[in-house]
Amino acid sequence: MKYQKIAVFGLSLLLIVLHTNSYLVAGEKxxxxxxxxxxxxxxxxxxxxxxxxxxxxxxxxAGAGKGKTYSSDRMFAYGWIINSDTREKVWLMSxxxxxxxxxxRKFDDYIKLALIFA
Numbered sequence: 001m002k003y004q005k006i007a008v009f010g011l012s013l014l015l016i017v018l019h020t021n022s023y024l025v026a027g028e029k030x031x032x033x034x035x036x037x038x039x040x041x042x043x044x045x046x047x048x049x050x051x052x053x054x055x056x057x058x059x060x061x062a063g064a065g066k067g068k069t070y071s072s073d074r075m076f077a078y079g080w081i082i083n084s085d086t087r088e089k090v091w092l093m094s095x096x097x098x099x100x101x102x103x104x105r106k107f108d109d110y111i112k113l114a115l116i117f118a
Contacts, residue, residue, distance in 0.1 A: 005084035006113065007046045010034045010059075011077060028056055037077070046084065052114045059107045061093055075105060081113075 032045045063075035078093040091111050098105040 005046065005048050006090070007044060007082050007084045008032050008034070008079065009082070010037060010043045010079040011041075034079075049113060049115060052112065054110050054112050056110050057091070057107055059093055059098075060101070061098065061105045061107075062103070063095075063105065078105070079107075 031047050034043045059079050061075055062077040080089055081091040082089050093107050098107045
C-alpha cells in the first residue's frame with residue numbers, strides 16, 4: 001500500500017486545527033492542532049494519507065485588511081499544507097478563501113486531498 005506524506009505549516013497563526021472525516025465512524029478525528037503562536041513563530045506538523053481524504057480545516061490568521069494607517073491584500077499570519085514528497089502546495093490560507101471575523105481572518109471549510117505520487 002502506498003502512503004502520501006503531508007506537512008502542515010503555520011506562521012504566527014492564532015490557531016489551526018485539522019480534522020479528518022471517517023465514513024465508518026460518526027464525527028471527526030483530530031489529526032493536528034497548532035496554537036499559541038508567538039508573533040514570529042513558525043510551527044510545522046505532519047501526517048500520512050493512505051487514501052483520498054476529506055480534511056476539515058479551522059484556522060485563524062491575520063492581515064489583508066484596512067486599518068487607520070495601512071491597507072494590504074497580504075496576510076502576515078496564515079497556514080499552508082504541502083505534499084512532503086513533491087513540495088507542492090496543496091492548500092494555502094489567503095484573503096480569497098478566508099472571511100473577516102473581528103480583527104482576524106478565518107478559514108473553516110473542507111478540502112479534499114488526493115493521493116499523488118512523484
